[in-house]
Amino acid sequence: GAGVSQSPSNKVTEKGKxxxxxxxxxxxxxxxxxxxxxxxxxxxxxxxxxxNSAPDKSGxxxxxxSAERTGGSVSTLTIQRTQQEDSAVYLCASSLxxxxxxxxxxxxxxxxxx
Amino acid sequence: GxxxxxxxxxxVREGDSSVINCTYTDSSSTYLYWYKQEPxxxxxxxxxxxxxxxxxxxxxxxxxxxxxxxxxxxxxxDTQTGDSAxxxxxxxxxxxxxxxFGAGTTVTVRA
Numbered sequence: 001g002a003g004v005s006q007s008p009s010n011k012v013t014e015k016g017k018x019x020x021x022x023x024x025x026x027x028x029x030x031x032x033x034x035x036x037x038x039x040x041x042x043x044x045x046x047x048x049x050x051x052n053s054a055p056d057k058s059g060x061x062x063x064x065x066s067a068e069r070t071g072g073s074v075s076t077l078t079i080q081r082t083q084q085e086d087s088a089v090y091l092c093a094s095s096l097x098x099x100x101x102x103x104x105x106x107x108x109x110x111x112x113x114x
Numbered sequence: 115g116x117x118x119x120x121x122x123x124x125x126v127r128e129g130d131s132s133v134i135n136c137t138y139t140d141s142s143s144t145y146l147y148w149y150k151q152e153p154x155x156x157x158x159x160x161x162x163x164x165x166x167x168x169x170x171x172x173x174x175x176x177x178x179x180x181x182x183x184x185x186x187x188x189x190x191x192d193t194q195t196g197d198s199a200x201x202x203x204x205x206x207x208x209x210x211x212x213x214x215f216g217a218g219t220t221v222t223v224r225a
Binding site: 102105110 | 158202
């Protein structure tokens with residue numbers, strides 16, 4: 001596609017529910033990243049995919065967070081049993097490959113846990 | 115590890131130049147980026163520079179790099195109201211994939 005697309009753009013969920021956030025990277029980009037932007041924490045790295053593999057999951061804040069990528073394209077970030085501290089903007093980015101060129105970001109999903 | 119620092123706020127008059135400053139710490143060959151975030155939007159890549167360069171110009175944007183002091187600046191000429199946004203400085207080592215971001219500088223353009 002023309003750019004990185006994320007859905008939904010906004011999500012309000014009740015504490016304790018599970019949510020899925022979706023990212024469609026730029027076509028042909030093999031590298032995909034998830035970042036989280038929250039007040040007071042700035043932009044935090046969550047996870048990196050090269051193709052369908054996730055060699056670096058070091059930024060996932062707890063075992064309630066997981067992500068997968070299928071077909072080397074779409075990625076889903078899942079948060080189980082959401083907590084209020086999970087409220088943030090979740091940003092996805094893609095690039096041509098590891099360390100190859102600049103990363104382009106999507107518009108983000110604003111998650112609010114009530 | 116990397117540690118990117120920026121001043122948090124900048125107020126500038128419309129038509130003047132804006133200068134946003136950033137310091138970084140990675141001493142290896144590094145890419146340095148400027149991203150813009152408008153309210154409610156994602157990050158837009160504005161420009162980037164490799165650490166073996168001193169300067170890069172792209173229309174109203176000029177990036178200056180002082181390698182000795184590890185200081186990066188973004189100058190926006192003829193600042194317009196549409197330039198009001200948060201500007202993030204980020205660095206990435208050339209052999210890495212992870213971006214390390216500064217806290218962002220909120221630029222407010224006043225008439």
